[in-house]
Amino acid sequence: MQATINATLVKALTAQPLAVDQDIRDTKLTGFVLRCRRTGIHSYRVQTGRGKWVTLGTIDRLKPQQARDEAERLLASVALGSDPVQERRAKRQAHTLRSFLEDVYSPWASTHLRTGAETVERISATFAVLLDTKLPDLSAEQVERWRTARRKGGVRPSTTNRDLNDLRALLRRAVQWKHLKAHPLADVKPEKIDRRGIIRYLTAEEESRLLAALDARDDHLRAARVSANSWRAARGYPLLEDVRTYPDHLSPLVRLALHTGLRRGELFALRWPDLSLSARRLTVRGHTAKSGQTRHVPLNAEAVRILQTWGPRAEGYVFPSPADPDKPLTDVKTAWLQLLKAAAITGFRFHDLRHSFASSLVQAGVDLAVVRELLGHASILMTEKYAHLRPDQAASAVERLVR
Numbered sequence: 486m487q488a489t490i491n492a493t494l495v496k497a498l499t500a501q502p503l504a505v506d507q508d509i510r511d512t513k514l515t516g517f518v519l520r521c522r523r524t525g526i527h528s529y530r531v532q533t534g535r536g537k538w539v540t541l542g543t544i545d546r547l548k549p550q551q552a553r554d555e556a557e558r559l560l561a562s563v564a565l566g567s568d569p570v571q572e573r574r575a576k577r578q579a580h581t582l583r584s585f586l587e588d589v590y591s592p593w594a595s596t597h598l599r600t601g602a603e604t605v606e607r608i609s610a611t612f613a614v615l616l617d618t619k620l621p622d623l624s625a626e627q628v629e630r631w632r633t634a635r636r637k638g639g640v641r642p643s644t645t646n647r648d649l650n651d652l653r654a655l656l657r658r659a660v661q662w663k664h665l666k667a668h669p670l671a672d673v674k675p676e677k678i679d680r681r682g683i684i685r686y687l688t689a690e691e692e693s694r695l696l697a698a699l700d701a702r703d704d705h706l707r708a709a710r711v712s713a714n715s716w717r718a719a720r721g722y723p724l725l726e727d728v729r730t731y732p733d734h735l736s737p738l739v740r741l742a743l744h745t746g747l748r749r750g751e752l753f754a755l756r757w758p759d760l761s762l763s764a765r766r767l768t769v770r771g772h773t774a775k776s777g778q779t780r781h782v783p784l785n786a787e788a789v790r791i792l793q794t795w796g797p798r799a800e801g802y803v804f805p806s807p808a809d810p811d812k813p814l815t816d817v818k819t820a821w822l823q824l825l826k827a828a829a830i831t832g833f834r835f836h837d838l839r840h841s842f843a844s845s846l847v848q849a850g851v852d853l854a855v856v857r858e859l860l861g862h863a864s865i866l867m868t869e870k871y872a873h874l875r876p877d878q879a880a881s882a883v884e885r886l887v888r
Contacts, residue, residue: 487512490519490529491549498527499544517556519544531556533563537570580664582623583609583616589662590655599772604651611648620659623669628652632676642676649675684870685837686844691830692743698828699736706732730794734804735820737795739838744788746842746860748775749835753813755803762789762797769861780861847871 488494490511503523511517516532520540529541529552539559541552559569580589586608594601609616615627628649635645652670659665687695710728717724731737738752745767747755754773760766762784771779784792796803804814821835839860846856857868 486510489513490517490553494519495527495544495549499525511553514553514556514560516560517553529556531559533559533569537568539569539573580620580659581617582612582620585620585659585664586616586655589664590658593658599777607648608651608655612652620656620665623656625670625673628670628673646675649673684840684844684874685833686841687830687833687837691828691833692841694828695739695824695830698824699739701827702824703730703732703736733807733820734814735817735824737791738804738814738817739821739824740791741788742835742838743842744785744791745782746839747782748839749817750775753802753804753815757796757798757801757803760784760792760797760803762792765789774861776861776863778861778863780858782859843868843871844874847874 486507487510490509494509498519498521502525503521506522509519509521511519518530518532519527520530521527527544529544529547529549531539531541533539541547541555547555562569586605591601591605594605598604612631614631615623618627632645632649636642649670653668656665656668656670660668707728710725710732714724741747742749742752747767747769751769751773754770755767759768759770761768765784767782767784767788769780769782771777774780792803801810802813806812806814817835825831825833843856843860846859847853853865853868853872856871857865860868862868
């Protein structure tokens with residue numbers, strides 16, 4: 486098919502899905518082609534010789550005129566004796582881990598991965614000693630030396646495995662995009678880890694102290710607001726808004742974590758339309774979940790009470806940023822550490838509230854398969870670390886041997 490490749494044509498192509506794949510050759514510039522696919526991914530290409538093609542970019546990244554200008558530049562360079570295909574191949578082969586990470590992988594990751602920017606930053610920091618190594622020169626031996634140094638530095642095997650998985654994913658893309666012929670870490674095995682280990686969760690006494698510390702903190706904040714308004718009223722200043730049952734986000738956030746088992750990021754990303762208090766159900770959207778899968782979490786009476794007291798609202802984040810209500814909360818580290826100190830609780834992370842949720846369910850006799858569903862675990866293996874919290878089952882099983 487031939488047509489003039491312009492903004493009108495591109496708009497028409499994106500208006501409805503295509504029935505078949507097709508290539509549209511430009512009527513004004515020989516060799517300039519718009520490659521259209523039923524998947525909806527359309528890209529500009531230029532033919533620089535027999536069987537030689539250079540992909541310029543997709544329609545969502547380049548405007549038609551930008552693609553045309555680049556096609557004209559490449560065709561002019563061919564007329565002067567250059568070979569853009571060979572030059573691009575040589576450039577790909579010359580990539581170091583740093584340049585591939587920054588120039589190629591980062592733009593893709595930021596668009597396609599839920600935590601792309603954080604992943605790129607973590608790879609850059611974790612593998613700093615390898616950043617100036619050319620991609621084809623990366624070897625399993627180098628990575629093993631890196632892993633040995635990490636082990637001597639006291640880094641946990643699970644952390645090392647997570648970092649290695651990030652690097653593996655990057656190198657898989659390098660192979661897929663023809664920057665590497667083969668994956669250099671194909672023979673590097675993950676560290677063996679104790680999947681059950683010791684789980685930190687709140688004892689009944691610690692949970693009581695934590696909730697009491699939350700109550701005391703809320704009382705203090707409410708009293709401070711009353712005192713501030715008395716001072717302002719005496720001087721004729723406008724009064725501050727009255728403090729509600731929960732003066733700020735910390736109390737409802739912590740309490741909801743204990744009753745839903747949501748991850749911190751899932752709580753931060755939660756929006757009011759994701760809640761149905763009448764149906765007593767909460768929806769974790771796939772794009773905010775670690776597994777990438779949407780799941781529905783039932784709300785118990787206490788969780789409903791917490792949310793009704795804190796809200797509800799028609800739109801917006803359940804826990805918005807104090808600085809910008811249109812953005813989600815991003816951190817509670819300072820307030821959380823102060824709360825733990827007030828409750829005299831040590832060695833406990835915010836994520837451990839999720840362990841407390843799961844541990845309480847298991848000790849109450851809830852089946853592990855149900856706990857897995859509530860937590861959103863991809864595999865039952867991840868949930869089995871809580872199995873030891875029901876020693877009565879094992880004791881009952883061996884007791885059957887007694888005749």
